[in-house]
Every structure is written in structure tokens, then in C-alpha cells.
Amino acid sequence: MPASLHVSPRLVLLATCLGFFVVLMDVSVVNVALQALHLGIKADITDLQWLVNAYALVFASLLLLAGTLGDRLGAKRVFMLGYGVFSLASLGCGFASSVASLIGWRLIQGLGAALMVPTSLSLLREVFHAESARNRAVGWWGAGGGIALAAGPVIGGLFITAFGWRSLFLINAPIGLIGLWLTARHAPTSPVQPDRSLDMPGQIVAMLTLASFTFALTQASQLGWSNPEILGAVLACVLLGAAFLWIQTHTAQPMLPLTLFRDRQLCSATLIGLLANLVFYGVVFAMSLFFQTIEHFSPIHAGVAFLPMMATLMAMNILAGRLIGQIEHRTLATGGLLLSALGYLLMAPALATHAYGWSVVPMLLAGSGIALTIPTITSATLAVVPSNQAGVASALLNAARQVGGIIGVAVFGFMISDNAEQQFLRGLDHALMISALLLLLASGVAFTGLRPTQAMAFALPQSPREQ
Template sequence: MSSIRPASAPSRAGFVQVAACLGFVVVSIDVSVVNVALDTLRDAFHADVTGLQWVVNAYALVFASALLLAGALGDRCGAKRVFAAGYVLFTCASVGCGLAHSLAALIGWRLVQGLGAALLVPNSLSVLREAFHDAGARSRAVGWWAAGGGTALAAGPVIGGLLIAAFGWRSIFLVNVPVGLIGVWMTWRHAPPTRGHAGRSLDPLGQVSGALALASLAFALTQASSLSWQSPLIWGAFALSVVSGAVFVRIEARHPCGMLPLDLFANRTVSGTTLIGLIANLVFYGVVFTFSLLFQSIWHFTPERTGLAFLPMMAVLVVMNIAAGRLVNRIGARRLTLAGLSIAVVGYLSMLPALAAQSYAGLIAPMLLAGGGIALAVPTITNAMLAAVRREQAGIASGLLNAARQVGGVMGVALFGFFVRHPQTALFMHGLAQSLVVSATLLVVAWGVAWCTLDICVRQPVVISTRADRRV
């Protein structure tokens, strides 16, 4: 028994819900908030496009690489301990980012932030599950958790713009500190204890080889902007990625309790939704990165105006995520996913004439379509994946989809950053147009994958999980 006098059960559960939601909120905000600071960081550190790509990607790369490990750590050591540790690590890293005096230091602390985020997200759901034993109450708690993350992701650019205008770029990181301290206190005092399972394997060799494959791929794609595709270093990084990926597959195939059971991919729905999720985040985060540079470096928007410029594309995420959760049971996973991807294709292609006319007003409707279409598709494929696997595989399946989406975001920022690497306006705009055409093409590929791999109806709808996995 704890020496601290326990609060009433509803009160304790309420505090746990707030702590879990705050954890997801700060993680989600830091996905999008940095984009409105790109021009400010360029001036502060005399950074090029490659350096700015790493500021964004360092966070997402470690986040993606460590998600499965974080879930395993929570199972082995207890979700409460790992969740609290994630809060502490994320908060300390935010202080480091806010006090960084070089671009290298900022990137380094962003890597640590990504690890803290990975520890927070899967274990926030675990502590919620322990705090709410009633299925209905747990469903509502997870719904609020997801709504908080979706709202934070949408509000990130606006909040970031206002903070930068009022207090400078360091404030977008330091604002996490009081939130982190409150979250740690609430978790440690009110979250119920969770037992670890010593038998759960952490699969260290699989984790290292998988992370190395992702890191070398991200390095090759990102550094190509400054070193060119002919560089031996770039080709060496690609080769290392392929070899590490092959080692990872071999380890997971032979490991009896590997972190990623390869038989999951024999399920066509799992394979299809994983690829669709990767493509969705690739095009979304890649275009958000390039538009951040467009608004700030080419159109010379202030940080707060840049944040407001993203509002149509971001705010629609929350609305369409909720709509997707309600429509999937009526329309079916395949039809709703196809509809969302089709809307997104129209949105991305409709941006081309608006950019040719140098008109922000002309971008508003296409941004609503692009963001809304993606937001319809992602919760739907999440629901389809979870409905297609056994209950005991739901956690690893969700982790796989989240990891694939984070990898897609890293690839999008790296690839589209290469297209817009030239500072001259004409070359930049040509590269941005290339990014939009590639986005539409990849979404058409995702459309074909959805047609071939998704069932018309979701056999066993998982409403809670649909709402819970909203990190578009």
C-alpha cells in the first residue's frame, strides 16, 4: 500500500485521464509546432534546408523507432513507471531544446524529445486502461485522449506562431515544462500501480537493427539535399539501411517472441493499412514542411500568420476524425477509405493553380480537401486493421501502424525538402509543384492498395481504437 492517502476512485481516475491527455497533447503539439519556427531558426542558426529538415525529423525518427520498444518496456516494467519516466525525459529534453545555442544541440535534444514521446504515447493508453475498469467509462476516456491529441495537432501551428511572436522561438519548447511537471505529479500520485511482466522480451537486437535501418534511410534522404544523390556517403547510407532491414527481418523471423511478429503481414488488411498509413503521413507532413517554407521564406509571412495559414488544413482534422468514427460502420472501411483518399487527391492537385497564381485565398479550399481527406482515411484504416487481427495482437498492430506513419512523415519531410532545397523563388516553386504531383500520385497508389486489401465492411468495429489513433 502506498503511504499517500488515496483519493476517491472517480477523483483518481479523473486525474489519470488528465495526465494521459496532457502527455498526448504535448507530444502532438511538438509534431507540428516546430514548422512555424523554421524561418526563425534559419536566421538564428544560419541553417540551410537540410538542417531544418533534421530539426523536424530528429523528433519523428526516434519517436517511430522507439514506439514498439516503449510498449514492451511498459509491459515489462509497469506502464505507470515508464509513463512517468517518459514525462520526465520529455520535459528535460524540452528544457534542453529551449536553451540550445547551436543547431546541433537543438537537433540532439529533439532526438531525446522523440524518445520521451515514444515512452509517453503507448503507456498513456495503458495507464488509462488500468484507471478505468468500466468499458463505457474507458471508451469515453480514450475518446477524450484522442480528441486532445487531435486538437493539439491542429492548434500547434497557431499556438507556436503566437508564442514566437510574443516570446521568441525558445518558448515553443519551454512551454512544455509546466505541463510536464503537472503530468508527472498527477501520474505518480494518482495512477494505479501496474505490474510488470518479467517474461516480456525487449528484443534488443531487433530494436537496434530496426532503428539503424530507419536512421540510415532518414540520413540518406535528408542529406541528399546538400550532398547530392551521387555522393558515396548517400549510397552507403542506403546500403546500410537495406542490410540493417534484412537483418531485422531475419531476427524477427527467428525470434520466438520478437517485437514484430512477421506473420502479421500475411494478413492482407494489415499489410495494406500499414502501407496506406505510411503514404498518408508521407504526403501530409511533407507538404506541411514545404508549405511552412513557402509561407515564411517565399511569401514572408510572420510566424503568427503562418500558424493561422495552416488553420484550414489542421482544424479540419478534428472534425473529419470524428466523422470517420461515426461513418465507418455505415459505409464500410473500403468505401470510406477510398472516399477520403479521392478527396485528398483532388485537394493536392487543386493547390497547383492557386500556387501558380500566388494566391493564399485560392489555397484555402484545397487545404480543407487535402487535410479532410487524409483525416477520413486514417481512423478508418486503423479500425480496419484492429478488426482484422486477434485481440491479443491489437497492441502490436496499433504500434505497427503508428510506427509506419511516423516513418512516412520522416520520409515526406526528407523527400519533399529535397525538392524545395533551392532558395531561388522560381526553383522553389517548381520543387513545390513536384511535391504536390508526387503526393497525388502516391495517394492514387494508396487508393489501389485500399481497393485490393480492405473489405467492404468492417467485420468487428473497434470504435474505441478508431478514436484513439488519430495522429494524422
């Protein structure tokens, strides 16, 4: 160990929380900036969808590669690379002069985010050996994202008002420098697996599959589902998806070992993550436009309006980290999803009143339920894989969540694409009803697919520091 390296699990946790913070911060702040971007760089609703989905597209499609890279090169090294790429791309976004250049830098931001997320969980796995300590760390890691989602709309509104929309991206640079220093100074050198294959054919086909899928979903709001370009993209997605599965079954070291899907708990957690993010990000996108275009809220007012849904994420993520060790995965995830479904079910009539106060309780319920669910399924995923597959398993879960977000933004964006107020409100109402039904489905998956007892597959002896 280098003399200058002082391993500190708590400071490693802080570095990973900051990383997850900036990754999710750039989701929530962009939603608050939709109206400012529309006016500032003449972005229409399809452009706005791409500004959200370009980031999510690369994020989702490269997560599996990032997880494999983390296993091959070491989680610490890849995590720091992701921090650097994300920070530089944020500067590019801040100085972008057109919609096209901003979307381009958002793509690169997605690359940095993809490198950071699975390796951050691998780093936590490396420094927190005891399951109870690891569960608490995952809870705090999730809370870092919760803080970002909670603070993002408010900070975004303040920064847009005071400094303009560009400041939303520039703020990531100093945070990135702090995270890089903490990781370099306090994270242990990660083990490497130099013989781990990157499976580039599988990676390329997976990226093309997701790109065609995202193109079809996003452009359909402008071109319509019967457009030849959309139909061609759907066909390409199906064929490329089939090709990806063929490659994974005929490659000695696939990027996504299909044997992972033999575990029912991992499959269930992955599907729950997809459905939960589909609902959450889709509704946040739709409600952002509702507050700013129908209710005519200012950026600061729109940011504050999201506080009931977002602020609860922080507290409930921390609570979830403590409850995971006391309540079984199945019970906690099922309860969280049902609570969130109730919130979305009540939100539709609340928003129809145009009286903001009626929407506070539904937003609290919706945010609390999701915040209980995500750390639980993350813990459930890490609990059933061996240590040499932790990176790819966490990447799979987070890739599914990002794909869900892409679907939610695209589909719900399509449903509210009519600028007429009555049509917009009808589309929003349908989106909220669909959200409640999808979360009810996810709760059924949690109850039947997650194990009723805590899995102890890889629990290691406690170190003195963690006892």
C-alpha cells in the first residue's frame, strides 16, 4: 500500500455518494430547466426528450461494459476515470452553444456516469465486508441520489434564476474534483481480473439495440408510430436484440452471463428496477412540464413544488439502509411499491384541482415508496452474486433502471405532447393511472420473486473496524 494512501471506508462512502449525487443531479436539474432550455436554445419537446434520454441512453448501454471494466482493471481506477469524464463533459454542457452540441456533451456525460455507478457499488463491496455495514452503506449511497433528486429542483431553480441554465452543469466540476481526491487518497487499490473479456461484439450490438429502441420511442412523439423510420427502428431493435442474445450464448466470456438470470431474485430485482424508474422518471418529466407550462410556475417555484416527492427520498433511503437488515427484502420492497402506487393513484385527482396543496401528500407517498424500494432491490441483487460478478450484477440492475427511465420519459412525453391544455391534462391523467398499475405489477413481482429471508451468500467475517 502506498505511504500516502490512508484507507477510510467512511471517506470512500462519501466519495461514492458524491458520485451518485452528481449522476442523479443531472437528471433532476435538467427537468427543472426544460422551460429555460426551450426559450434559451429553442428546444422543442422532442429536443427536450433527447436532452434527458441522450444521457440515459449512453448511461444504460455502457453500464455492463463499465461493470466488466471495473472487474478487469479495478473498480477504483474505472470509478476515477468516470469521475473525470463526467466532470469534463459537464463543462462542455455548460459552454454548449446549440441543442446539438448540448445533446452531444450529454452523451459523453452518460459515459462518465456509466463508469461511475457500478464501480461505486463495487468499491463499497470492497471496503464494507460485513453485510450489516454494507447494507447501511448502500442506504447512504442511495441517500446520495435521494439528496440529488431532492436538492436538484430547488438548486436548479435558484441557479437558473441567478446565473442561467449553464450553471447547472458547471457546478459538477468542483464536486468532481472533491470526489476524485477522496477516492485517490482513501480508497484501497482494487483487485483486478486481467483475463476478464470485454466482449466488444456484444457491447456494440447492445448499444445499437438500445439506440434504435430509444430513437423509436423518442421520435414517435414527433413522427408518429406509423412512420417508416419508426417502424424501421422497431424492427432493427428486435433483430439486434436477437443478435445480442445469440452472441451472449456463443461467447466464452460474455459481457452479460445469461446464467445470472437463473437466479429468480436477481431477475425480479431487475424487473422491479425497470418498472420503478419507468414510473418515476416518466412522471417527473411530465410533471415538470405541467408545473412550468400549465401552472406557469417560475423555475424556483417549480423546483420547490417537487420537494415533497424528492426530499423524502433522502430520509427514506437512509431508513431503508437500516430496515434492510431487520426486515426481509420481499416485505420491504412490496410495501414500498404499494405505497408508491397509492401515491400516484391519489396524485391524478389532486393535480386536477389545480390547487397545489392537494398534491403534497400523494407526492410524499410516491417518493417514500420508491426510496424504500431501490436500496432494497440493490441489496437483494448484491446478496445473491459471487464477488467476481458484483460489478456486472450491479451494472445489470442499473442498466435496467436507466432503460426504464428512457421508456418513461419517451412514452409519457408522447402522452402529453399535445400543447392544448385539456389534451395535456388528459395525457397526464392517463400517465398517472398507468404508473399506479405498473407499480402494482412490480409489487406482485417483489412478493413472488424476492426471497422471504435475507440472503447470506457472500457474507464475509467482520473486520474489527466494522464490528
